[in-house]
Amino acid sequence: MQAILYVCHGSRIAKARAEASNFVEQCKANINVPIQELCFIELAHPNIVTGIDICVQKGASRIVVLPLLLLSAGHAKHDIPEAIRQAKQRHPHLEIVLGEPFGVHEMMIDIVVDRIKEQAVPLDHESMILLIGRGSSDPDTKRDITAIAKLLQAKTNVPRVDICFLAAIRPTLEDGLYEASRSFYKKIFVVPYLLFTGVLMKTIEKQLRSLSSSNKQWILCNYLGYHPFLQNMIKENAQILLRANKGA
Template structure:
């Protein structure tokens, strides 16, 4: 029997986990699959092992694992595959299919454009956008963020889009803000490229306050959140793998 396991990041902030669960529930309602479970990589329960166990207990013989993550980094490349590999040893009869994170996709660009458009400040030829990623030591994270920035600049006709990171990658948040401050752009739209609220948003807000006295207009946009377009992306991924299985 077919199952879908949604793997969310997890957070110590209860609201962030609640947002993730609510998102998965919306996805479940749009997907025709008899078994659908949610789990978390860290800081929340159930963990991936328990999520897989729950699928098996409900009769799963094939599990499509959907990482509810923005980019391919350590969690998607190591933590999730390692957990799946351990599960294969416990359940050798099970067929696992591991999907990819959201990645570089035009729907992601649409979400960023919407977050910018929500603000009252106009986006004109004196404006730039600073995308703030979570960060990772994995070079693919930096590569993908740069690709997203380039696509955003092209699709939304933005004069300049720059990228910085909250941890484990350069340029840092402080360096990114300083570069924007030193630029000729009068309005800087700061876009947290994050799925959920929490300590990272607080870090951005705190750092931004130290730059607010400069002769620039700093516009902090909302984090991406669990946007309806992400529900469409999840549905596309699930249907791709379920349809492949049905054809076989």
Template structure:
């Protein structure tokens, strides 16, 4: 029997855990696989090994792991594989197939555009976008955010898209805000490239509050959240992993 194990980043913030759980409930309604469980990389329970245990306890013989992560960095490259290896030792006969983070995908660009379009002010030739990534010491993170920014600029025809990060990489959030504040653009659309609410969103809100007296009009967009479009990406991954099994 097949199961899906969704792996969220995890947070100490109850609202963030609740958002992940609600999203998985929507996935369950859209995906016809009998066993579907949620677990977390860190900061919340159940952990990944426990998530696998729960799938097996319900009769799973094959577990498809879906990382609910935006980009491929340390969690996707190291933490999740290590946890799955531990789970495999506990359940030697279990087949485990692991998907990938959402990554640089056209659907992710569309989600950003959806969040920007929620603002009362539309993008125009006096607008710029500041895309804020979480940040990671993994060099792929900066490369991927830069690729998303380039595609966003192409798709919106906005004059300028800049990037900054909340941790580990430069430019920092402060540097990104300072650069935008010194620009000649009238409207600055600030887009947190984050999947869930929490401390990082509060940090962005606090920094922007100090800029309300600047010449620019600042528009803080919602974080990406567990957007309905993500279910389509998950369905595509499931289809690909199922085809891989058939071709094995």
């Protein structure tokens, strides 16, 4: 019997965990698989190994593991595969298929555009976008955020899209805000490329409050959140991986 295990990042913030759980419930309703469970990489329960145990207890012989992560960095490349390796030791006859994070995808750009359009302020030639990534020591993170920024600029036709990061990579958030404040653009759309609320959003809000530039309009957009477009991506990825078993 097949199962799907949704892997979310995890957070100490109750609202973030609730957002993940609610989103996964919506995904479950769109996919015709009898066993579907949610687990977390860190900071919440159940963890990945326990999530796999639960699927097996419910009768799963093949599990499609779907990471609900924005980019392929340390969690996707190391933490999730290591948890799967541990689970395979416990269940040697179990087949586990690992999917990919959302990555650089057209629908991700559309989500960012939606978050910008939610604001009452229109984009124009006096506007720039500051795209803020979480950050990681994995070099692919900066490469992917740079690619997303280029696609975003092409889709919105704004004259400038800068990137910065909250941790581990330069330019830092402080660097990004400083450069934007020195630019001649009057409207700066600050876009957190984050999936859920939490400490990092509060960090961005605090930094923006500290800015004293009077000739700039700083527009903080909502974090990406569990947008309906993500449901489409998850359903498509799940169906491909589930069908792979039938063709084997």
